[in-house]
Amino acid sequence: xxxxxxxxxxxxxxxxxxxxxxxxxxxxxxxxxxxxxxxxxxxxxxxxxxxxxxxxxxxxxxxxxxxxxxxxxxxxxxxxxxxxxxxxxxxxxxxxxxxxxxxxxxxxxxxxxxxxxxxxxxxxxxxxxxxxxxxxxxxxxxxxxxxxxxxxxxxxxxxxxxxxxxxxxxxxxxxxxxxxxxxxxxxxxxxxxxxxxxxxxxxxxxxxxxxxxxxxxxxxxxxxxxxxxxxxxxxxxxxxxxxxxxxxxxxxxxxxxxxxxxxxxxxxxxxxxxxxxxxxxxxxxxxxxxxxxxxxxxxxxxxxxxxxxxxxxxxxxxxxxxxxxxxxxxxxxxxxxxxxxxxxxxxxxxxxxxxxxxxxxxxxxxxxxxxxxxxxxxxxxxxxxxxxxxxxx
Amino acid sequence: xxxxxxxxxxxxxxxxxxxxxxxxxxxxxxxxxxxxxxxxxxxxxxxxxxxxxxxxxxxxxxxxxxxxxxxxxxxxxxxxxxxxxxxxxxxxxxxxxxxxxxxxxxxxxxxxxxxxxxxxxxxxxxxxxxxxxxxxxxxxxxxxxxxxxxxxxxxxxxxxxxxx
Numbered sequence: 001x002x003x004x005x006x007x008x009x010x011x012x013x014x015x016x017x018x019x020x021x022x023x024x025x026x027x028x029x030x031x032x033x034x035x036x037x038x039x040x041x042x043x044x045x046x047x048x049x050x051x052x053x054x055x056x057x058x059x060x061x062x063x064x065x066x067x068x069x070x071x072x073x074x075x076x077x078x079x080x081x082x083x084x085x086x087x088x089x090x091x092x093x094x095x096x097x098x099x100x101x102x103x104x105x106x107x108x109x110x111x112x113x114x115x116x117x118x119x120x121x122x123x124x125x126x127x128x129x130x131x132x133x134x135x136x137x138x139x140x141x142x143x144x145x146x147x148x149x150x151x152x153x154x155x156x157x158x159x160x161x162x163x164x165x166x167x168x169x170x171x172x173x174x175x176x177x178x179x180x181x182x183x184x185x186x187x188x189x190x191x192x193x194x195x196x197x198x199x200x201x202x203x204x205x206x207x208x209x210x211x212x213x214x215x216x217x218x219x220x221x222x223x224x225x226x227x228x229x230x231x232x233x234x235x236x237x238x239x240x241x242x243x244x245x246x247x248x249x250x251x252x253x254x255x256x257x258x259x260x261x262x263x264x265x266x267x268x269x270x271x272x273x274x275x276x277x278x279x280x281x282x283x284x285x286x287x288x289x290x291x292x293x294x295x296x297x298x299x300x301x302x303x304x305x306x307x308x309x310x311x312x313x314x315x316x317x318x319x320x321x322x323x324x325x326x327x328x329x330x331x332x333x334x335x336x337x338x339x340x341x342x343x344x345x346x347x348x349x350x351x352x353x354x355x356x357x358x359x360x361x362x363x364x365x366x367x368x369x370x371x372x373x374x375x376x377x378x379x380x381x382x383x384x385x386x387x388x389x390x391x392x393x
Numbered sequence: 394x395x396x397x398x399x400x401x402x403x404x405x406x407x408x409x410x411x412x413x414x415x416x417x418x419x420x421x422x423x424x425x426x427x428x429x430x431x432x433x434x435x436x437x438x439x440x441x442x443x444x445x446x447x448x449x450x451x452x453x454x455x456x457x458x459x460x461x462x463x464x465x466x467x468x469x470x471x472x473x474x475x476x477x478x479x480x481x482x483x484x485x486x487x488x489x490x491x492x493x494x495x496x497x498x499x500x501x502x503x504x505x506x507x508x509x510x511x512x513x514x515x516x517x518x519x520x521x522x523x524x525x526x527x528x529x530x531x532x533x534x535x536x537x538x539x540x541x542x543x544x545x546x547x548x549x550x551x552x553x554x555x556x557x
């Protein structure tokens with residue numbers, strides 16, 4: 001049967017729908033649900049940033065901006081990135097995008113030729129694979145494991161290399177595992193990338209949300225700057241998810257190529273949101289640091305609580321997710337998440353939606369109030385205890 | 394004594410005095426014993442003076458008037474402003490007293506049942522104190538935010554239930 005649907009692009013037809021969708025629909029119909037399933041800050045954007053946006057509207061900043069973004073915003077971004085030892089020319093090596101998401105899409109589209117292999121360590125954020133597929137790439141997933149704190153090892157990466165390997169996508173601090181890569185870990189990865197001539201797209205959107213250590217960018221390691229696109233944005237660090245302001249920083253030849261796609265498809269990121277981002281970068285450090293400290297306290301609270309319940313949880317050193325091991329319950333991730341939602345009204349995200357090695361884990365966001373985290377932990381304890389009285393199978 | 398820990402505990406309790414020592418211990422990566430001992434010490438040293446609720450009295454059926462009074466005084470030899478401040482804060486009607494820089498010296502907050510009661514306090518008790526040279530009384534009409542708490546906060550949960 002040759003329907004109109006069949007005439008859609010096969011690449012798009014074959015993209016799997018987001019694994020989160022079903023849970024979202026289920027949870028949305030229920031009352032009294034505590035959601036640990038939200039992948040964004042629980043803070044409203046700081047008022048001075050919102051106020052700056054309103055002022056920009058009063059001033060009539062409602063026009064297009066230059067394609068690559070407001071020049072003064074590019075300057076602030078370049079200045080900001082120096083804290084990670086990164087030096088980029090704001091006039092040619094920075095591109096302001098519609099969220100980090102656009103930057104990821106642009107980078108992959110600029111770098112990938114049809115048939116190239118894009119290597120993605122999993123579990124990870126759900127967008128890289130579809131973006132790579134849409135860019136015409138073959139995707140090669142590399143598993144990371146709880147035993148290694150969900151870090152990518154050089155050995156695992158090496159095993160995934162083929163003559164067609166082109167791009168490595170890194171997401172550290174990681175969504176959903178909270179894993180971070182320290183300098184030595186990244187040096188080993190950089191060594192592999194240099195030997196096999198890989199590009200790296202490094203999504204560092206959670207860079208500010210690291211606990212007990214400072215974020216290291218792979219682009220700051222010797223030899224990596226010319227082959228790395230750093231992707232970041234305002235969403236997580238400044239509680240600005242809805243504003244959709246992200247950016248890419250990289251060598252001029254890649255940024256120029258990305259700029260070409262951006263200028264034809266997007267034109268520019270929203271002007272007033274860029275004005276808000278400018279304010280956040282110029283005057284938002286203390287609010288940002290206050291939010292990070294607050295996440296850190298809740299992080300410790302939820303990790304201690306999950307371990308006490310009997311759901312072993314490695315220490316997530318970044319982002320705002322705990323990724324406990326639910327295998328002691330004998331349930332799959334999907335069963336665990338669905339039954340926990342239906343029986344106790346707590347929403348978590350099954351780990352397998354972030355890639356096969358996420359099976360056996362669930363993602364719990366701790367970007368929610370202390371009271372709700374404690375109540376969620378009480379309900380999860382009841383759920384797990386109830387399971388042990390009524391074992392599966 | 395661990396100043397950083399003391400500061401963090403006070404910060405958390407100031408935000409929410411109902412947090413249990415167990416919760417605080419988890420949030421700060423300490424044992425409940427350490428937290429309990431530190432809190433006890435903070436109480437003994439009168440760093441933590443009291444645990445109280447922030448109440449929006451406007452939502453309760455009470456008749457209550459609050460006045461903020463700017464008080465100018467003549468500082469006294471040896472004791473400066475402290476002696477006169479002490480005389481003022483001992484009145485039960487007085488809820489707060491602070492020494493200010495600028496156009497007046499003491500800022501005094503007084504709560505009474507009605508305007509007459511507050512007026513009587515100011516004219517008969519406060520203004521007649523030795524060394525008080527002038528008072529300016531401002532009646533409080535509405536509290537919007539106090540000690541970091543917005544009274545009519547409409548910020549609710551606006552996030553989607555589950556996002557990637």
